[in-house]
Amino acid sequence: MNFSAKPLWLVGFRPFFILACAAGVVLPVVWALMFSGGLPAPQGRFSPVQWHAHEMFFGFGWAVLGGFLLTATKNWVQVRGYHGAALVGLAAAWCLERVGMAWGGAWPAALFWASNLVFLAGIVLLLLQTLLRYRKQDSFADNYFFLLVLPAFLAAKLLLLSEAHFHAGVTMSLGLFRLAFLIMLERTLTQFMKGVFQVDILRKPRLDQAIKLGAASLVFQAWMPSMLAVVVSVILAMLLLYRFLRWRPDLGFRRIELAVMYLGYLAIVAQLLLESLALRGGVAWTGSLPTHVFTFGAMGLVIPAMLVRISLGHTGRKVVFDGVDRLVVHIMLLAFVVRVVLPQWFPGAYVHWVHLAAVAWSLAFAVLGFRLTPRLLAPRVDGREH
Template sequence: MTLSAKPLWLVGFRPFFILACAAGAVLPMLWALIFSGGLAPPAGRFSPVQWHAHEMFFGFGWAVLGGFLLTATKNWVQVRGYHGTALVGLALAWCVERIGMAWGGGWPTALFWASNLVFLGSIVVMLLVTLLRYRRQDSFADNYFFLLVLPAFLAAKLLLLSDAYFSTGASMSLGLFRMAFLVMLERTLTQFMKGVFQVDILRRPRLDLAIKLSAATLVFQAWMPPALALALLVILAALLLYRFAWWRPDLGLRRLELAIMYLGYLAIVLQLLLEILAQLGVHGWVGSLSMHVFTFGAMGLIIPAMMVRISLGHTGRKVVFDRGDRLVIGIMLLAFLVRIVLPQVFPAAYAHWIHLAAGAWLLAFTTLGVRLTPRLLAPRVDGREH
């Protein structure tokens, strides 16, 4: 069997969802140990906080986003998509980046930056080539947003790893992932609600465009005058709440696998509201609450459900969440409670909450990885190739 024919390398979500499970299980626990002093920081070139932020966005986050986009873009433009040697190269580049971030402090500068940029640079170019080359047969006219967003991830990564611009890079990284999640939710929830409840949720082109334009502009929030940033935050939050009210939450919240998507959507709104309060000078919460509402609420809740759906549907199985899938979602809901809510109520135990939340991620993504890996390594059950 040639490399291209091995099931693991047939389509992007297969190797990268396995890597995402490993990253989701290990990286938060490593940070918890570093935060509490139980583990020495990585012998890299950056502060522990820079390492943590980078690895969660560009290690874990881009393993998920890369696997999703490599799979989705080929379906959007109806082509075979990257497979075989191309996927092996990308997966190896992702692993080399993790090694460099942990132990590359003493590497020559050129070697370190090559190891740090080859994965993201390669996958961004590959995705752009797919979208541009097959633009005329693209199923989504608004995919031009990705032509702007994808290169911006490279800029965000470099800023995040800069001592002087770390906060700017963090803000930009969050904004880019927020943009990607909003596009994904807009497309998938429409399909899910139609399939499960036979209802059409609100899709108005002007409203959807206004949301995407606002989100795309807020990627550059760190450079904006405070008044402009505040206005855009209010506009985006208001538009999202208006659309949520017409997206039939009365139905969607009845099914856990759909409810988790709605809760992730609301976490995006909550993060915007916290940013609005910060712009107004209102503070007082414990820790970097706004950032973690997004990473635990949007990423942490939506990603496991999305990985289950894709790994079932794209391996030829019926998309039905069983008890094990619901257990994973329940653990991630608990992680959100422990990391976001309890520190505000019992701030003295802050370090304990970080450890418990990291433990929940370890348990959830280990469980998810054990469940997903066998089907990701095996051929489709319906006889199709990919």
């Protein structure tokens, strides 16, 4: 079968953004029902919390990141990019991983770990091959950070699924996504502000490098002395704030598709400061507050806007957010308030906040998936192949 003849398999973002929307609809609701006892947790190899963290980072998160990087890397190095059977294989491997995480507790160990690692190992190898093979024509000199980030995700995944090293796996996974988001925001906000408002926002190579190096070091936070992690987190947060104030937020907040990027950026700053307080001890929050500030504030706000923007621009459409796209953003803002803010004021209703936040997240990605899927299944409207 010639999969390359189908629009779905022409570019990486097409199948993986559909899978990301499906994961965004299903996974939060399943977790909320597990959390309250309405559904049994997967049995065998990991706790319910491990399942939840893994599925949101490596199920939902990597469907998004995989689709983005498969698309972006080919543009960075000006090559055709993986398509056809390669994408079918990666999408099938992602689906197999979800099956294994749900029902693979009783499988033989070799079969379970094969199902769990084949997608991430496969996509990491393909992305590294692209970046290394065509490095001489790479548009970005700092893509060597991805040579660290991509293999490190495999280590983070294994740590997260180890009961003894779960906390290290979470901090490492979050740190890797944080670094990837900072690189993406640095590149895209510069481009968007130039395109929309014809302004050049602050780009100082030494400052940008210091931010990326600080974020890269915090990938290994779990193995740092606590005080060192506090110092690095605070310094990184201050550098990010300094840059934010010179990135023209007065203009950026005028357009919702840019405003959510700025809010996601601020959520990273807030997560760093909250994490530094937690490392010092003596602070009590309801729920894993620093983690959920990042997952709902950075991932939850930036990802929907990114999916809309890429699905429009890379299918030949004008990148304009309409009323439904703005509705999705507002639902995710509501999810942030319900999951992050309200539990601190009304901790007695924590289970209800978890349920409501899950419903809001699921609803946002259901609307998003309904909007995006027809575009992703159809040819480009401008006549180009991919």
